Amino acid sequence: MNLGTDIWLGFREIWAHKFRSLLTMMxxxxxxxxxxxxxxxxxxxxxxxxxxxxxxxxxxxxRVEASEVPxxxxxxxxxxxxxxxxDVEALKRNATFAQLIVPExxxxxxxxxxxxxxxxxxxxxxxxxxALEINQHxxxxxxxxxxxxxxxxxxxxxxxxxxxxxxxxxxxxxxxxIIPVGETILINQQPMTxxxxxxxxxxxxxxxxxxxxxxxxxxxxxxxGPARSRGxxxxxxxxxxxxxxxxxxxxxxxxxxxxxxxxxxxNPVPDRRISVINVRIKGIENLEPALQQIRNIxxxxxxxxxxxxxxxxxxxxxxxxxxxxxxxxxGGIIAAISLLVGGIGIMNIMLASINERIREIGIRKAIGAxxxxxxxxxxIESSVIALIGGVAGLVTAQGFVHLLASVTPTGNxxxxxxxxxxxxxxxxxxxxxxxxxxxxxxxxxxxxxxALRLD
Amino acid sequence: xxxVEVRNVSKIYHLxxxxxxxxxxxxxxxxxxxxxxxxxxxxxxxxxxxHILGCLDSPTSGTIQLDGVMIHNASxxxxxxxxxxxxxxxFQFFNLLPKLNVLQNVELPMVYAGLSSRExxxxxxxxxxxxxxxxxxxxxxxxxxxxxxxxxxIARALVNEPRIIxxxxxxxxxxxxxxxxxxxxxKELSRQGRTIVLVTHDPEIAAVTPRRIEIRDGRIASxxxxxxxxxxGATV
Numbered sequence: 001m002n003l004g005t006d007i008w009l010g011f012r013e014i015w016a017h018k019f020r021s022l023l024t025m026m027x028x029x030x031x032x033x034x035x036x037x038x039x040x041x042x043x044x045x046x047x048x049x050x051x052x053x054x055x056x057x058x059x060x061x062x063r064v065e066a067s068e069v070p071x072x073x074x075x076x077x078x079x080x081x082x083x084x085x086x087d088v089e090a091l092k093r094n095a096t097f098a099q100l101i102v103p104e105x106x107x108x109x110x111x112x113x114x115x116x117x118x119x120x121x122x123x124x125x126x127x128x129x130x131a132l133e134i135n136q137h138x139x140x141x142x143x144x145x146x147x148x149x150x151x152x153x154x155x156x157x158x159x160x161x162x163x164x165x166x167x168x169x170x171x172x173x174x175x176x177x178i179i180p181v182g183e184t185i186l187i188n189q190q191p192m193t194x195x196x197x198x199x200x201x202x203x204x205x206x207x208x209x210x211x212x213x214x215x216x217x218x219x220x221x222x223x224x225g226p227a228r229s230r231g232x233x234x235x236x237x238x239x240x241x242x243x244x245x246x247x248x249x250x251x252x253x254x255x256x257x258x259x260x261x262x263x264x265x266x267n268p269v270p271d272r273r274i275s276v277i278n279v280r281i282k283g284i285e286n287l288e289p290a291l292q293q294i295r296n297i298x299x300x301x302x303x304x305x306x307x308x309x310x311x312x313x314x315x316x317x318x319x320x321x322x323x324x325x326x327x328x329x330x331g332g333i334i335a336a337i338s339l340l341v342g343g344i345g346i347m348n349i350m351l352a353s354i355n356e357r358i359r360e361i362g363i364r365k366a367i368g369a370x371x372x373x374x375x376x377x378x379x380i381e382s383s384v385i386a387l388i389g390g391v392a393g394l395v396t397a398q399g400f401v402h403l404l405a406s407v408t409p410t411g412n413x414x415x416x417x418x419x420x421x422x423x424x425x426x427x428x429x430x431x432x433x434x435x436x437x438x439x440x441x442x443x444x445x446x447x448x449x450x451a452l453r454l455d
Numbered sequence: 456x457x458x459v460e461v462r463n464v465s466k467i468y469h470l471x472x473x474x475x476x477x478x479x480x481x482x483x484x485x486x487x488x489x490x491x492x493x494x495x496x497x498x499x500x501x502x503x504x505x506h507i508l509g510c511l512d513s514p515t516s517g518t519i520q521l522d523g524v525m526i527h528n529a530s531x532x533x534x535x536x537x538x539x540x541x542x543x544x545x546f547q548f549f550n551l552l553p554k555l556n557v558l559q560n561v562e563l564p565m566v567y568a569g570l571s572s573r574e575x576x577x578x579x580x581x582x583x584x585x586x587x588x589x590x591x592x593x594x595x596x597x598x599x600x601x602x603x604x605x606x607x608x609i610a611r612a613l614v615n616e617p618r619i620i621x622x623x624x625x626x627x628x629x630x631x632x633x634x635x636x637x638x639x640x641x642k643e644l645s646r647q648g649r650t651i652v653l654v655t656h657d658p659e660i661a662a663v664t665p666r667r668i669e670i671r672d673g674r675i676a677s678x679x680x681x682x683x684x685x686x687x688g689a690t691v
Binding site: 360362364365368371372447448449452 | 554568
């Protein structure tokens with residue numbers, strides 16, 4: 001049989017019934033469009049979550065945190081020294097899987113003031129310059145404190161943009177961006193000089209939203225009453241990561257220990273304990289051996305008392321995977337149902353079409369068409385409907401995605417992937433073929449004599 | 456061996472428990488190059504006979520040999536191939552495909568025969584020339600008169616060089632003037648040596664063929680055969 005002629009005839013048949021064919025294709029168009037845009041939405045969500053995961057240091061980052069002495073070692077509790085810089089030194093010497101080790105010392109209350117303005121930092125910690133790298137921070141203005149600042153316990157700090165907004169005013173408020181490098185603020189009544197400021201952290205979507213709002217004139221404030229914080233506003237999934245980073249204040253570790261952790265002013269011996277040791281390992285595939293190695297080293301320095309735990313981002317990564325899988329599944333089911341409906345539409349129209357073309361089929365058989373060639377002809381016609389529907393669906397999907405993106409600017413930007421398009425197109429074609437099987441079989445089985453007698 | 460040999464062919468339908476013998480023990484031979492008419496009133500079984508001879512239907516019993524092939528027990532696939540290559544049909548209602556133009560209609564049997572498009576075009580143009588419609592190749596069937604449509608149908612029947620042509624009431628849907636022209640065309644084709652079987656209910660039309668077979672109630676009622684009588688017009 002002549003495949004080219006059959007495809008051409010299929011197009012002719014569709015063109016001859018333009019409106020009917022369009023309605024038939026609608027199911028396929030919507031099915032493909034919903035499959036592609038659903039996949040795009042899920043991909044956008046996934047990208048947002050992964051972006052946030054990378055922002056907090058990725059899977060390679062392990063946090064070693066202090067914990068209670070386990071029950072079976074309670075009788076040794078008075079021997080426990082806690083996590084100290086000795087552990088950091090031991091890890092630096094022996095932990096071969098570790099690439100970067102940065103200790104962290106936190107203070108619970110960080111009350112910051114400048115003039116009449118005040119702010120409580122979410123994260124006020126003393127650390128080493130390496131924190132910049134391990135916490136994925138970037139200095140936008142000024143500089144990070146260095147080893148010398150740490151060794152001399154200088155009163156310097158690096159702040160996030162949210163701290164600047166609270167103490168000096170945000171760019172929106174002031175009409176220009178204030179760079180407070182060189183200014184001095186009080187943290188828990190201790191004067192600290194700002195030597196650097198991190199860049200402003202935000203997700204792709206928050207950035208888009210901010211830019212949109214900047215373009216539009218600011219609406220008049222309608223709610224009267226005293227000025228107040230309007231509460232949490234975290235929009236995108238994983239948005240809290242950016243919030244925490246923006247409200248961080250970093251100072252050198254030694255400064256933290258001598259200024260904020262000394263027990264009393266009469267006994268200026270600092271508490272040697274630190275809160276957390278951040279370790280970045282060499283490659284995610286080394287996670288298990290690295291954890292084991294760090295545990296062994298620390299058990300040695302802790303005299304066998306296991307008063308520490310590990311925290312990794314595996315759970316979060318797993319949650320992301322689960323959420324994405326669920327979203328994919330529900331989206332896939334919706335798209336599959338619309339493709340199924342589209343397929344039923346095609347089958348219906350093909351059955352109607354062969355009923356009104358019984359005579360044509362009879363003529364074709366009388367002049368020598370075999371059952372197989374009639375079968376193939378009908379099958380190709382239904383496939384061509386699905387093919388055109390699939391292409392139209394892919395085009396529609398682009399419009400859909402743009403529409404979704406503009407209607408919900410706060411969501412993650414949908415990402416149309418080639419694989420989603422290929423899969424959707426493949427399934428539309430498959431639907432066309434499957435829907436054509438029964439009508440094609442029916443047409444092929446028509447007896448020529450019956451078909452010709454029908455007038 | 457004759458081109459077509461029909462031996463004791465019967466076709467029996469069952470209609471609500473009642474047995475209807477559309478063909479009852481028919482035997483006949485058709486030689487290559489003959490011009491035959493099968494005549495009989497409607498319901499006589501002449502159309503059933505033509506359909507069975509044309510491989511569109513199969514007999515209930517009996518044997519048929521066509522050009523060396525036993526067609527009474529051939530598979531649907533073989534029958535399709537025989538219809539395609541050895542048989543040409545001309546119908547009362549022309550049965551052209553309205554969505555294809557004249558040239559494409561004529562090419563259709565060659566599409567199923569698997570010929571190259573260049574060969575198809577060449578042969579279709581030659582067949583259209585034969586019926587005098589070479590300048591209508593790009594027209595649609597509904598842009599042509601009835602006589603022209605029937606000529607296209609004849610061109611389509613001829614294009615695969617079949618061993619035998621069946622014409623089922625070819626003038627039944629045409630005015631008498633056009634019908635005569637079509638019959639002239641069949642006579643011309645017969646003179647070129649083609650085997651033609653004309654099925655009709657009209658004795659006047661049947662009169663153009665030398666040999667005539669009359670069917671009544673599924674049986675051969677009478678035959679006019681110039682070979683048996685030695686001269687045209689003798690009744691057996």
